[in-house]
Amino acid sequence: MIAFTGMVKGLFFESPDSLYKVAIVERTEDEDIEGLPDDEVVITGYFGTLHQETAYRFSGELVTHPKYGLQFRVEDYALTEQIGAAGLVAYLSGEQFKGIGKKTAEAIVESLQGESLEILFKNPERLEGIPSFSKKKQAKFLEDLKIALGTDYTLIELSQIGFRPSEAQSLWRHYKEDAVPLAKENPYQLIYHIDGMTFAIVDRVAQQLDIMPDDERRLIGGWFEVTQAICYQSGHTLLPLDGVRQQVIRLLEKLQAFLIKEEDVNEALDTAVRQGVLVVEHGQITIPNLYYAEIGIFNHLEKIKKAPPCLDEKGKEAMRQSLLSVQEEIGIHYDDKQVSTILEALSHPFFLITGGPGTGKTTLIKGIVEAYAHYRGIELPSKNSMDYKECPIRLAAPTGRAAKRMQEAVGMPASTIHRMLGLTGQENQKDPMDGASEDIKADLLIIDEMSMVDVWLMNQVLKALPKGCQVILLGDQDQLPSVGPGQVFHNLLSYNVIRKERLTHIYRQKGQSTIVNLAHHIKDGVCPDDLFMKTSDHSFIPCRMDQVASVVAQTAALVKKRGYDLGDLQVLAPMYRTSAGIEALNQALQKELNPKTGKYQEVTIYKQNYRVGDKVIYLVNDPERNVYNGDIGKITGIVNGKYTESKQEEMILQFDQIEVNLTKADFKNIQLAYCCSIHKAQGSEFKVVILPLVGAFHRMLQRHLIYTGLTRAKEKLILIGEPDAFKEAIHTLAKDRQTLLAHLISLEWDPRDLGHSNLVIDDEEATGTEEKSSVDEKVVEGQEKKNTFLKVADEGKEKTSTSLKVADEGKEKTSTSLKVANEGKGKTSTSLKGKREQRQEAYTLQDRGKKNSTQPSPLDGETILTSELDKGKSHSKSSVVTGDGFVVEEESTGDQGNNLGTLTDAIVDAQIIDPMIGMGGISLSQFVEIDR
Structure with missing residues (x-):
C-alpha cells in the first residue's frame, strides 16, 4: 500500500446509489512514488464528502482500468488541514444541501469567522441576518449538515480502525452515527445483523482493536459464521453440533495462528445461546432468522389445522x-x-398439488x-x-x-x-x-x-x-429445492394434516414426444433405455470434458440456423467453474453466436466484455424497473459516456416488452446468459435446451438436478458430455435437508420441549379464526428480545436452549451429518424414507444392478467451506464415427452408452456436429452435402 497527500480539484463521477466517487487530486508533496504521477492523480473509492480545494492524505494502490487507464484506488483517507473557504462554499452549495445557493453558502462561511462548521450547532444564531434564509430554512440546513458531517467523520473513523471504504459505507448505511461505537465495542456482532459483513472482515478489524484470538466475542463470532455459512450453502436449517464445533475451531485457528481450547468454544456457545445469537435444540444448532421463520410457518399450519372446510x-x-x-x-x-x-x-383453506411434467x-x-x-x-x-x-x-x-x-x-x-x-x-x-x-x-x-x-x-x-x-x-417435489435454506414444499407434503393431491397421469404427450417420459423415468431413479439414443425430440452427443465448450457452441449455432432465436434456446449447466462450466460455456457461446465485429461498442464489466446483441440475465429484484432476479433479456444498446448525463457508459436492455436503461453503477446486476445454471432456469421453459454433464461435476451430479434441467425443454432436448456422468446423476439421490419444520410436523420433536416453546402456539390458539397479528407478534417479539446489541445484564431472565454441556451431548439426537463436517451417520428425519428406500430397491433391480448413492444437496455454484472442486473421472469411450464424419449410436442389447462413440478432436475442429439430424424426420441430406 502506498500513500500520498493531495488537494481535491474536482469530482468526475458520484454514484447516486452509493458513496462511490471518482475525483481528480493535485499532489502537494514532492515525494517520488514509483508509478504515481507527479502532478495530478485520478482517485476512486467510497467517500462521505470530498471537499474541493482541501488537502487529504490518501492510502491505497495503483490500478490500471481497461478503459480509463491509471487510477489510485483509495483504501483509507483523512483530512490534513482545515477546509478552506473556497472548499466550504463549494461544499455547502452542493446537491446535498437543497436550497443553498452560492451567495447563501458564502454568507454561511463568513458567519463561521474562521471556525469549523460544528460551531453552528452550538451557536445557530450566527445564521441570523443572512438574506432569504428563514428560520425554517436554517433548521433544515442544520439538520442536513449534521447528517453530512456525521457521514464524513464516521467513514474516516471506521477507516482508521481497519474497515475498507466499501465496508465502512455498509456500516454507515446500517447504523449511521452508532457504527463506530458498536464496531469498537464488539466488531463481531456486526456479522449477526449485516448481510455481506463476514468474519474475515471483522476479524481483521478486531486485531487492530487488540482483541485476543481467544476472546469470547471472537469465539461467538466464529460459531455464528460457520453455522450461517453451512446453513445457507447446504440448505439445512439444523446442523449437528459436533460437526459445526470442529469447523469453528478450524476457522478460528486458520485466520489467526492461535491454539483454541474446546472448552472455551463450548462456553462461548452457552453465552451465544443466552444472548440469542444462536439457537440450539436437541443437539442441533441454527441461526435465529431461520429458526423463527420455521416457527412462524409451523404456527400458521397449527392455525389452519382446526379451520373448517370452505x-x-x-x-x-x-x-x-x-x-x-x-x-x-x-x-x-x-x-x-x-x-x-x-x-x-x-x-379447503390450505391445499397442495404436486406433479411432474x-x-x-x-x-x-x-x-x-x-x-x-x-x-x-x-x-x-x-x-x-x-x-x-x-x-x-x-x-x-x-x-x-x-x-x-x-x-x-x-x-x-x-x-x-x-x-x-x-x-x-x-x-x-x-x-x-x-x-x-x-x-x-x-x-x-x-x-x-x-x-x-x-x-x-x-x-x-x-x-x-x-x-x-x-x-x-x-x-413439483422432485425438482431442485430452494436456493435458500429449507425444504418447505417437501416438508408440507409430508404433513398429514394438510390436504393434498399427487398428480401421476401424464396428459402432455404430443406425437412421439419422449422428453416427458425421460423425466418420469429419471424421477424414479431409472436410466431410460433411450436416453443415449437419437429420437424425434432428444439426442445425445458423447464427448470429453475438454471438448464440451466447443461442441456446445457449435450445437447452439446449428440450432439458431434452424430458425430458433436466442430466447428459444438455453444452455444449462450445474457449475460455474471448470472448462465445461457456465463461465467457459458463456465465453464460447458469445464468441460463436455474437462475435466481436467492431460494429458496435463494447463495455467491460469485471473483465467480461458485453456487446449489443448479447443475451443477459438480471441478478437482482428491481421492482422500480419491473425486472426481477432470473429475468433473461438482450442488450440492445450501449451508449458512450460522452453522450450521457453521468458521463459514464450506459446500457439499454430489452426484457420481453420492458426496456431498461442501466447506468454504470447497475452493470454489476447482469451477466451473460447464453448458459445459465439449472437453479436460475428453474421455473422457466425453453423450446430447446442443451444440457452438458461431465464427471468433473461430480458433487453436483444428482437426480433432481438433471431432472430439473431436462424438464425445462418444451420441444427439443440435446444432451452433451459423458454417458457415465448422466448415469451417476440419475442414480444419485440427494439427502433430504435437515429442518426444524420437518421435526415439528413429523412429531419427532414436541413443540413444548423447544427452548423457545413460548413462541409456539398451542392447540387452544390454533382455531384458524384469530387475527394473524397475534401469532406473528409472538415470533417477532421473541426475535427482538434476543437483539445482541442490547446489554446482556439480564441474561439470567432469558430462557436458554437445550443444555450444551459436552457430557450431555451423547443423550442428544443428531441429524444426518453434513458433508462438510465429516461426522457420523446421524438419524434422518424424513417421514417418507421407508417408502422411498423400498422404491429405490426396486429401481436398482430394474436398472441392471447399479446402486443408488446419495450426496448432499447442491447449491448454485460452489460452497464456501469446500476449498477444491471434487475431481471427477472421465467416462468417455472410444470413438465410433461414420464415414461422413458424424457420430452414431451402435445397436446394443446391453446398457445403452457402453458402446457410444466419443467425438474425436478432428470432428470437433471440423465443426460438422449436428445433433438435430434425425429429430422429427429431419434427414442428413437436408442440411449437408453428401457425395453420391
Missing part, C-alpha cells in the same frame, strides 16, 4: 356446476380426476380460477390489466419468468411473490422488522413453482395473509 356438500355441488359451466367457455374438458382435484382444492398442474390452475370466479360472480381481469390488485384472486410465483408463464396459461395477471409482498430482494433477512411491506389482499391465493420457495419467503407469505384467505400451492 365448502359444505351443497357448496361443493354448486362449485361443480360452476366448473361444468366454464369448461365450454375456456375450451378445456376436465376428466373425473381433475374435477375431483379442483373441487377438493377449493373446499405433463401432469396438468397449469391446466388445473386455470380450472380453479375460472370455477371460483364463476361461483363467486367475479369478473376476472385481462392478463395485461394493471388493476388486478382489486381482484380477490391472486396468482404468484417465485420468479418473473414463472409468473409470466402462469399469466399466459391462466389468462389473468400474475406477479412474483416479492412484488406481491412489496419486497425488493434487498431485505436484511437477519432483521425481524425488515420484511413484507404489503399485506395480501385476496380471498384466494395460488402460488406455483413452490419447490423454489425457502423458509424465509414462505414465512413472509403466511404473515401477509388476510383472515380467511384460501391458499393453494402447486409444484
